[in-house]
Amino acid sequence: MVIGASGQIGRPVVDALVRDGWEVTAASRGGGRDASWDAGVRAVRLDRSDDAALAAVVGDGCDLVVDVVAYDAGHARQLTALTGRIGSAVVLSSVSVYEDGEGRGFDTQDEPDGFPVYPVPVTESQPTVALGEATYSARKAALERELLAAGDALPATLLRAGAVHGPYSPLPRELYFVKRNLDGRDERVLAHRGESRFHPSSALNIAELVRLAAARPGSRVLNAVDPEAPSAAGIGAAVDAVMGARTRTTLVDGPPPGGTVGASPWSxxxxxVCDMSAAERELGYRPVVTYEESLPATVEWLTGVVRGRDWRECFPLMARAYPDAFDYAAEDAWRAGA
Structure with missing residues (x-):
């Protein structure tokens, strides 16, 4: 069973498992199905927060549960309560659980000198934030702890994803460059000289990791990122190449020079940057796609979604996270005064 099957990660996960011979039940709030799915995929409605509904879909038991929408210890306990009826689990976590040697993590990044300074690359042995319910990172850490505590009773692979990308994303960071090209903005500004690197994770590569972990159950945490971590400027250039756009970029030393000017979602x-050696060693993992190879499908999907529409209505989650992402007036004013 795949919980959250109709989302960005769930869709390719279902495809990958079907190709590997699994009989898949695709569970989601709406109960929808993707056009690419095999006819044998069973699509069902499921309210993730309803314990009884989850237990009913699991029924007498299933060999594997893939949960791409689990966020906290409560969700973990929903799964562990079904121990004996679930053979193994693969659950999505996040690189946001990591903290640096000074106790800084994603939750401190908006504080003065609060952005974490991680080793390059980050391995799974890096310390993680304190467990809790107050923040996304703390909840994900609690999710991991609860599931790993089940041990052999419910073998669970936790996949720590980075900046997830691909079609159907609720927070498509590529939109920062795609929309500018659609709007005819041939000049852009990038802070930190465009050298920022925030490791992306293709939904297709995550699906491959799920497929491999399903075949080799175990209690473990693994990074789940792409083979390379391109810079912010590199991502912009890659989007331009896909769209046939010619742009000029002003690279600024240090943080955004004025408000959010130059603050891309990768800045x-x-x-x-995360290390993938453990997944290669434990699962025989090899990435199925690079960032650049996956980009055309993302750009095509984004272009179709936003053309002629208000991006905030299309992507409310991104609008909350980056409300001033397209403040062109502020960019023009800064450039005029620079």
Whole structure:
């Protein structure tokens, strides 16, 4: 069973498992199905927060549960309560659980000198934030702890994803460059000289990791990122190449020079680059796609979604996270005074 099957990650996960011979039940709030799915995929409605509904879909038991929408210890306990009826689990976590040697993490990044300084690359042995319910990172850490505590009773692979990308994303960071090209903005500004690196994770590569972990159950945490971590400027250039756009970029030393000018969704003061050796060693993992190879499908999907529409209505989550992402007036004013 795949919980959250109709989303960005769930869709390719279902495809990958079907190709590997699994009989898949695709569970989601709406009960929808993707056009690419095999006819044998069973699509069902499921309210993730309803314990009884989850237990009913699991029924007498299933060999594997893939949960791409679990966020906290409560969700973990929903799964562990079904121990004996679930053979193994693969659950999505996040690189946001990591903290640096000074106790800084994603939750401190808006504080003065609060952005974490991680080793390059980050391995799974890096310390994680304190467990809790107050923040996304703390909840994900609690999710991991609860599931790993089940041990052999419910073998669970936790996949720590980075900046997830691909079609159907609720927070498509590529929109920062795609929309500018659609709007005819041939000049852009990038803070930190465009050298920021925030490791992306293709939904297709995550699906491959799920497929491999399903075949080799175990209690473990693994990074789940792409083979390379391109810079912010590199991502912009890659989007331009796909769209046939010619742009000029002003690279600014240090943080955004004025408000959010130059603050792309990848503009971080210190790199977050993760190591994939453990997945290669434990699962025989090899990435199925690079960032650049996956980009055309993302750009095509984004272009179709936003053309002629208000991007905030299309992507309310991104609008909350980056409300001034397209403040062109502020960019023009800064450039005029620079």
């Amino acid at each position: 971080v003061p210190h790199p977050l």
